[in-house]
Amino acid sequence: MKTVxxxxxxEMPILGFGVFQVPPQECEAAVLNAFEAGYRMIDTAQAYYNEEGVGHALKACGLPRKDVFLVTKVWLTNAGEEKAAKSIDESLEKLQSDYIDLLLIHQPFSDYVGTWRAMEHAVKEGKVRAIGLSNFYPDRFVDMAEYSTIKPAxxxxxxxVFSQQWDAQAEMKPYGTRLMAWGPLAQGNPELQDHPLMQRLASKYGKTPQQVALRYLIERDIIAIPKTTHFDRMKQNLDVFDFELTSEEMQSLRALDRPIDFRWSHRNPELVRFLWNYDKNFNPKNQAE
Ligand SMILES: NC(=O)c1ccc[n+]([C@@H]2O[C@H](COP(=O)([O-])OP(=O)(O)OC[C@H]3O[C@@H](n4cnc5c(N)ncnc54)[C@H](OP(=O)(O)O)[C@@H]3O)[C@@H](O)[C@H]2O)c1
Incomplete structure (x- = not known):
């Protein structure tokens, strides 16, 4: 596995396995399958409500802890120095680990500055090896990168391929911050499968459009975390290191970039409200009560 x-x-693997929307009761099996397929980096979050499943898989897999790279994220409802610190300890307990390899602030809202202070402290305490951000668009990213003592990793x-983040990647470069791609397969958008350019490149290399999409990110040095619950697809999504796109092909793929749909923009107040209410609406604990 290529690392960055x-x-x-x-050091972390450039490709990992994401578990967003993997139901808590299925997460352990999915992560064990992912380990068997060859993944060594798992991306979870407090707000996926499946950190326990990841922890069970980590215990059951038989791999040395140092061979697995664990990523999790602090959710909005745990924002602020004190609450974030407590939530980091809870994540460690759920993950059944003494440390988190990479801890991110999940969303650029609420008291994320306080959260960052708790994360810097957790690094000093040896509970976390690296810290970073998620969904921080260039303005907020630069604000945090300037504020922080430890620069976001x-x-x-x-x-x-439809949302390429060239400007964001350029803004991160002076701070040595790497772009990590969520939704690297366009979240299952059938356009990725059906696009004539994706089809043409897939057939040229004997790969699938999804493999071409992942290769495009890797060639840009972007870390990616595709999610699937199918074992064959887990293996397929890892099998992207035996071909290279030409510079002309990279250029033609660049032309697929387009502006983000405002509905999903972090500058859309409706999305911000949705995220503020996410825990209330989606935490299985709240559903049970
Ligand atoms: N930071 C954030 O705010 C944020 C937000 C969203 C996601 N994430 C992280 O990023 C990870 C990936 O993002 P995502 O899950 O939203 O989207 P994604 O990985 O781009 O796409 C997942 C979709 O693609 C399908 N798929 C996977 N491999 C395939 C293949 N080889 N061929 C055809 N279809 C395939 C999956 O279906 P099947 O499962 O049925 O195979 C699923 O519907 C998440 O799991 C999570 O860890 C982070």
Whole structure:
């Protein structure tokens, strides 16, 4: 597996396995399958409500802890120095680990500055190896990068052939912050499968459009975390290191970039409200009560 070195010297795999929307009761099995397929980096979050499943898989897999790279994220409702610190301890407990490899602020809202202070403190305490951001668009990203003592190691943004984040990547460069792609397969958008350019490149290399999409990110040095619950697709999504796109092909793929749909923009007040109410509406604990 190709790895990248973060701005604090920590090494991480360039491809990992994301578990957003993997139901808590299915998460352990999915992560065990992912380990079997060859993944060594798992991306979860407090707001996926499946950190326990990841922790169970980590215990059951038999892999040495140092061979697995664990990523999790602090949710909005845990924002602020004190609450975030407590939530980091809760995540560690759920993940059944003494440390988190990479911890991110999930959303650029609420008291994320206080959250960052708690995260910097967790690094000093040895509970976290690297810290970063998620969904911080260039203005807020620069604000945090300037504020922070420890510069963000990554910024996780939606990034795929239709949403390429060139400007965001350029803003991160001076801080040594790497782009980490969520939604690298355009979240299952059938356009990715059906697009004539994706089809043509897939057939040229004997790959699938999804593999071409992942290769495009890797060639841009972007860390990616595709999600699937199918074992064959887990293996397929890892099998992207035996071909290279030409510079002309990279250019033609660049032309697929388009502005983000405002409905999903972090500048859309409706989305911000949705995220503020996310825990209330989606935390299985709240559903049970
Ligand atoms: N930071 C954030 O705010 C944020 C937001 C969203 C996601 N994430 C992270 O990013 C990860 C990935 O993003 P995502 O899950 O939203 O989207 P994604 O990985 O781009 O796409 C997942 C979709 O693609 C399908 N798929 C996967 N592999 C495939 C293949 N080889 N061929 C055809 N279809 C395939 C999956 O279906 P099946 O499962 O049925 O195979 C699923 O519907 C998440 O799991 C999570 O860890 C972070």
């Amino acid at each position: 070195t973060l701005n604090n010297g920590v 990554v910024n996780q943004l939606v990034a795929n």
